[in-house]
Amino acid sequence: MKAELTLEGVCKSFETPGGLLTILDGVDLSLSRGDAVAITGPSGVGKSTLLYLIGGLEPPSSGLVEVLGRNVWSLGPQELAEFRNQSVGFVFQDHYLLPQLNVLENVLVPAIVKHGVDARTRDRAKKLLDRVGLGLRAGHRPDQLSGGERQRAALCRALINDPLILLADEPTGNLDPATATTIGSLLLELAREQSMILLTVTHSQELAGRFPRNLMLLAGKLTDRPPTVAPEGARS
Ligand SMILES: Nc1ncnc2c1ncn2[C@@H]1O[C@H](COP(=O)(O)OP(=O)(O)O)[C@@H](O)[C@H]1O
Ligand SMILES: [Mg+2]
Structure with a gap:
């Protein structure tokens, strides 16, 4: 079966005062539902x-x-906005929760953009919060949560519209090691349960080592590398 996500010869350059800066120089990648990859690189x-x-x-x-066979970058502005809202979930290093909304309301924001909130969507949000251990925190505002709890809420928000692709950009970068391990486990478990494609950028060898596939970005190229686990005592 054809992979749901395909990159072919992807290049990216930026105009800078010093000239053209080439960042990606021919990236190829094929991923199917259920695939989980960690991306590392300087x-x-x-x-x-x-x-x-x-x-x-x-x-x-x-x-x-x-x-899904559609060229993302040939979509019109409306279709592209729908793609971002419905096919992709994003988790960043910072949680970007809205401070004036409680946890449940934050999780529901992408659903409001998609189709408004009905009882079924509200139920799904509560189930997701239960799943990540935040069932009793639904009414809390972000500033009443710990860093790990905020990141779990952000994960639920990324998942509320049931995306095909979950993108996590250094999702554990601001967390202590134990909390980072919990977030890493949730990412892997939820992506597998919901049969998503998971791409996680991380500097953590421990997190990368738990992914079935590791990719390394170097000099504009993406290459497979065997998953490695940091040797005991080598962690800084
Ligand atoms: N809009 C932009 N204009 C110019 N350069 C950019 C822009 N966005 C990113 N870059 C440059 O592209 C390079 C890669 O950035 P980034 O993707 O953020 O790297 P990484 O996430 O691996 O740390 C950096 O050198 C950055 O300065
Ligand atoms: Mg980055």
Whole structure:
């Protein structure tokens, strides 16, 4: 069966005062429902840029990003907005929850954009919050939560519209190691349960080592590398 997400010859350059800066230089990738990959690579190499052009946030300079047989970057503005809202869930290093809304309301924001909120959607949001252990925090505002709880709420918000693709950009970067492990487990478990495609950018060798497939971005190219787990005592 054809992969639901395909990148072919994707290139990305930025005009800078010093000349053209080429970040991605021919990236090919094929992922199907249930695939989970961790992407690593040095800072500034283009990992976030790669997620943005898969998620419909930033266009490639050339090449093809295809989801379910549709070229994402040939969609009109309305279709592209729908793609971002309905086919993609994003989790960032910062949670970006709205401070004036409670947890349940934050989770429902993408559903409001999609079709408004009915009892079934509200029920789904509550089930997701239960699933990540926030059932009793639904009425709390973000500033009443810990960092890990905020990130779990952000994960529920990313999942409320049942996306095909879950993109996580250093989702554990601001968390202590134990909390990071919990978030990593939830990402992997929920992506598998809902048969999504999961791409996670991470600097954590521990997190990357738990993914079935590891990719490395270096000098504009994406290559497979065997998953490695940091040796005991090597963690900084
Ligand atoms: N809009 C932009 N204009 C110019 N350069 C950019 C822009 N966005 C990102 N870059 C540059 O592209 C490179 C890759 O950025 P990024 O994808 O954020 O890297 P990473 O996530 O791997 O740290 C960096 O050198 C960054 O400065
Ligand atoms: Mg980045």
